Structure formats: structure tokens, C-alpha cells
Amino acid sequence: MDSMQKIPAVVIFAPTACGKTALAREIFGRGGLFGFKGTGEVVSADSQAVYRHLNIGTAKPSTEEMVDLPHHLVDVVSPEVQFGVGEFLELADEACADIHSRGKLPVVLGGTGFYVRSFLLGLPPTPVSNPELRAELKKRLEVEGNGPLFHELKLIDPEYARKIDLHDGYRICRALEVYHSSGRKLSSYELPTELREGYGFCTIVLVRDRDDLYSRIDRRVDMMFEAGLEEEVERLRSMGCTESTPAMKAIGYREFFSGGSMSTDEIK
DSSP, X not given: OOGGGSEEEEEEEOOTTSSHHHHHHHHHSTTOSSTTTTOEEEEEOOTTTTBTTOOXXXXXXXXXXXXXXXXXXXXXXXXXXXXXXXHHHHXXXXXXXXXXXXXXXXXXXXXXXXXXXXXXXXXOOOOOOOHHHHHHHHHHHHHHOHHHHHHHHHHHOHHHHTTXXXXXXXXXXXXXXXHHHHSSOGGGSXXXXXXXXXXXEEEEEOOOOHHHHHHXXXXXHHHXXXXXXXXXXXXXXXXXXXXTSGGGGSTTTHHHHHXXXXXXXXXX
């Protein structure tokens, strides 16, 4: 594709509490201090912010921030919906095309490293989903819990199992589905190494001193509890959310279901 046809996209990546949103707002927001003010719109690459009703624990942008710098891919699915990188990539591409068509600049903000990497490089060419097998694995997950399936994955594909954790039921099932569908381990499918066509990327990675970052995370967690994180989880419970609800696998929420409550030290 000719470079003149490519969609320009700024990609800002950093660990949580590093100041991504503040930087994007300072540069691209309507009240920005630089020549880019009012030119950008954010495409969130956060695997938790996509869920409605998860507000405090995901540190979603405030109404003021959303007015100043519009965000896409925030509050797009209900907690019970399984949302993965494939769905993210499809919606992110649609959002970037829409933003670009209106003369604005897509600013991809993450967040979730796997989402950002997939946006830049694309997904490996794994087999097409097998609905019957996926449904069978999902049923096993509900009945048996994550443990037995994760143990099975560690025996089949230890390399991939090391990259995920026991709580990630979606990826556990996907890896088992790929193996039983194709006879190949998911880790055997090579990740793309070339940037995706169709975009002109400008990538910004933010870093902070470790002690400073941990201090900022501590403050953020304290603020979440002060803002009512425990009450938010109780509201989600009252809506029918359980530990098997996809959105409740998110860090900051799943800990409440392991013992019914959580301290600031546990979330840190």
C-alpha cells in the first residue's frame, strides 16, 4: 500500500499509573498546550476498560477527560461478554478508520501489552475458531474450574502456559482449542515481526523510575478504595457477576472473589 494511503496513528504504551492519559490529553486534548491540541482521539487498548460498569477498578477516564479528549473502545460490552484480542483488533481498526475519515489523529493508548503488540504487528495465523469445541471447553471451564484445564495446557504447551496465568480462562481455552483442532501447540505459531500495512505508526513508550512507579500505583490503589471500589464490586455482584464472569477476571476485581474481600496490599 502506498504510504500516502496509510492511516497515521500515534501509539502510546506504558505500565499502569505511568501517566499515559495525562500525556495524551496534554498533547492532543482540546485544551492541549502544543500545536496538536484538539487533533486527536484516543483508541483505548485496555482489556478492562471495554467493560461497562467497571469504572473505579479500571481507572476509566473521567467525563471531563472524555470531553477534552474523546475515547473509543470504552464501555463497549457487558461484563458477561467474552472479549479478546481479536475483537479488540477489529474494533480498533474500525475506530481508527472513522477517526481518520474525520480529519483527526488516532491515538492508541495502552494499557494491555498484548493488545498494543497485536495492533502494531497483527495476530499469528492460528486456525479458525471451532464453535463446538470452544463451547465444550467453556462448559468444562464452568464445571471444573480453571485449574484442571490449565494443568492440561501445561502438559500440552508449557511454553505458552508460562505466558499466561491460572485466571485467564479465555486464553487457556483458546490454546487448548488450537491444539485439539490442529494438533499444533499455540506457541508453535510464530508471531508476526513486521508492522501491519495500512498504518504509519509513531510509537511512544513511557518509563518511570521503579520506586516512583510503585509509589504512584500505591496512591492509585488507595484512591480506588476511597472512591468506592468495594461498593462497585458489590453492585456488580448484585447484577449477577460471579468469579466466572469474564469481566471479573480483571486484576482488581478477581481478588474480591477469592475470599470475598480484599485489602489494598493484595491489589498492589
